[in-house]
Amino acid sequence: MIGAPGTGGARTPGTVVGSGSHETIALGTVLPLQGGQRNWGEPVLRTTQAFIDETNANGGINGHPLKLIAYNACLTCQDEALQAVRRLVEQDHVFAIVNTYVEVVAFQSVIDYLNKAGVPLIQGAAESQTSAALSPVNFVTAPSGLFWARELPQMVKRFTTATKIGLTYVDVPTETNGLKYLRPEFARAGITIVDEENVAAEEDAVTNMDSIVTRMRARGAQAVVSTNPVLLVYGRLAASRQNWSAKWVGLAAWSKLVTDACGHTCDNSLITETAGLSFINRNTPQMNQFKAVLARRFPGGEISGLTLGAWVGMQLTSYVLAETGPDRSAFLRAMERIRNLDLGTTAPLTFGPDRHMGATADMIIGLQNGDYVPIAGPVNYGEASS
């Protein structure tokens, strides 16, 4: 066992182990960094770079300085992503790929390649409702889709009195693939789904949620579950416009989107989980360091699920690197030995040969006076049966 719960045993940027002249460990990332999609990629890139700069300023990992090489690929450009990753591996000789926000769609063509090449891919809280994109070399700190399938019904049961709910989701495979697990879990929890509403794309939430809310209400829903944060926020706003005070439960990693767009409107009604990431105001040395380093090295950078996720990915990578050095086989074996590792910034992580999505618990948070408050957690609800 590498780490133990609550020990804060994760390697942090300020930690110096060993000294002397050591080879640089190159890490690669592929993110959407151009045009309209830059908003998604840049926070991840800047945070990852901030972690590396801080680590190097403190002597590197066991004396090994880190180096980040970042390339661009759009969120759905699979051939471009594969080409970028191949360049990182074959031309730049990176040790591992880290924090690629484009995993779910753009990386579908990449996973096979990384698997054959034996190159680790470490993702901090990457978006993935299912484990379909995982492989022997691919580790994600988010909980598995099976965990969410169990968690959402339990959240409804624990934090609301509803027995009839409306379910809303965006009609994309990353969300719809989880429905076959979610529905039986709701039935098992004694909760009836009286209305299912799909939204074609996130931007349709802007226009569709008023009608969707009206329909759910008419069908007798007492609470609403959303598998998408944008639907949750704009659905809650629409519900407010119609004076419907039903509880909204869902996957909505905290971000300024929620507080800025929903604010007081979401008070007492939003219960959310954080994709395995800890609540931002959790008072641990690691969380405080994240905020301090971000303020210093990424001025103006938003503290969000994207930036904390990137930080967590680097914490995990550097933690294992400190143990194994730049040896890929040893690195992969060490990753799979991790049990209940508390990085101080995320839910405890447990990996294994058959388990590459690490978080086993979640923080439950809500909104009060337009800001986030912790409700419970980390809570481990277990996983749905596949």
Next chain:
Amino acid sequence: MIWLQYAVFGLGVGAIFALLAVGIVLVYRATGMLNFAHASIATAAAYVNFTLLERVQWMPVGLALAITVVFGALLGIAIRKFVFGPIAGTSQVVKLIVSFGLAGVLQGAVGLIWSRIGTPTLPGHSLFSMTSGIKIGAATIPSQRIALLVIGAAVALGLTLLLKRTEFGMCVRALAQNPLAARLAGVDERRVHSAVWAIAGATAALAGVLIIPFGVLTPLSLSGFQIKSLAAALVGGFASLPAALAGGLGLGVVQEMLVGAPAPLNGLRSVLATGLVIVLLFARIERRFVSEQEARALEGDERTLAGKWKPVPLGSPRAWLAGTVILALVFFGLSGFWAFVAGRTLIYALLGLSLVVLTGWSGQVSLMPGTFAGIGAALAWILGTKLGFPMPLVLPLAALATIPIAGIVGVAALRLRPLYLAVATVAFAGLFEETLFVQHWFANSGNAMSVPRPKWIAGDHVFGLVVVLIVGATFAATAAFGRTRTGRALRMARDNERAAASAGVNPTKYRLIGFALSAAYAGLAGALLAYLLGTFSMATFGFLVLSLTVFGLATVGGIRTPIGALVGAFIVVYLSEVFRASASVQDWVFTGTGAAIIAVMAYSPDGIAGMLARFKRHSRAVEPPVVETFELAEASGGR
């Protein structure tokens, strides 16, 4: 009562569609340009508005709105001067292509600028309450929806009156109907166009500011509104403002009604706008609003930048075959990675070639190369992985099986004018993505599909060699085809349908041949890309991801010659990989592709291949390699 609520929700949303649509109509009516960048102007304005509210704390919401609307107007004037000005006399198709380039430039610029100065967060300021509602019986109608409806309708009606009752409106209409006569009568075309662009920019800015508070601010926030506002504008044949208003409101209402409709009826939401565009185009709705004279005036120069087109070399089949052999030898000197990049470059060149045949030679603008490539890739999965056919059988079958699907579009396309065909292909691309590309049997429900290479060509070099041979042979065959009677007749039908018909060339037949060839090339390229990647999903073949890239590379390279397709693919795929390590160059490439499309259309419609040909002619002072005017005699004499 619940349906009344849906209707009012829909009217509010529809007002935004209408607000964007009136800007599209105004610009089209005055200049003949169908502006696919209109929603991008709205997004840029929203960024300005939010930045003002975030950075200048004391600024009232109303003042920020006014400044933003002025910004939209100035942006419109700048577009008129720097983008529309150089292409003013060209055909509608050229203007349409430029508007795609403009959208890329605006999105890229917004991403670039605000990544430097920081994306503004939603300030919580809105002109209307986000949460209050008005009770009508048992129903609660959000007040912001009513406000949107009032503003949208007021702007559309105000602009209608402006066009109908003022001297300015008369000038706009006069220019639309007969530009030459209007100019002779003393109408200052530039001033009128500037005013029109300013109004369009201002209305787009207003729409952006009104709708964004209900959404998430990204450079792509309003991209989904583009096709919907286009559908609304099409209800009035891109010419009638009241009809566009009605179209926007109607579209909004139907969309919200479908949200409330039971399954599977409510699934129609996702294809509502694209379906409406296709239906209206094939119903030839524009005839109700635009006279034949006006339609011809709006079409501009059908020959696309007449006088600037010069003969371009096609490359002889022997030269292509020799090039293939040389490239095959070079391939073995490349590393595995660069062999992969070169293979991908050639596949993109093949996709570009599909547009050379269709757009460059046959004169039909299709924005579906990515869609047909997606069909080819899915067929590779079905035939190769699910049915276990060997790759040598899969590739030709994927190419051939794409033809009948493309034939549906092609037959429908025969009825349409060039601009409407281009718009129809955008709508068809969206329709395919929302229907066929999400089917489990066809595309694994949009999830990953695996198409492993056969063991004997699993390596990058061997597979790359296969790609070189297939693509090289296709280019050589295409160059040979271009010199045959059929190839020349294809281009003759493009240049002058009547002359072609009088020479015994059936334009319909040759248009269909162009569609079939183009689809087969794209299908083959898609299947090759599937084998190159090994695992993929249909997201790779989205309109915005692949079709626009391919159209851009073919345009920049030179869309009338196979050489252009190769040059364009080399720049977009291979050369951009060479410069990948330089982030600033990458930024330039992204934003620059849009700018390059604009520049090429304005100054060198045959792209880089055309420039090279001109340079060669000047330096050697030799005769042009292919003279298009020979074709009439050649084709008719050959019969």
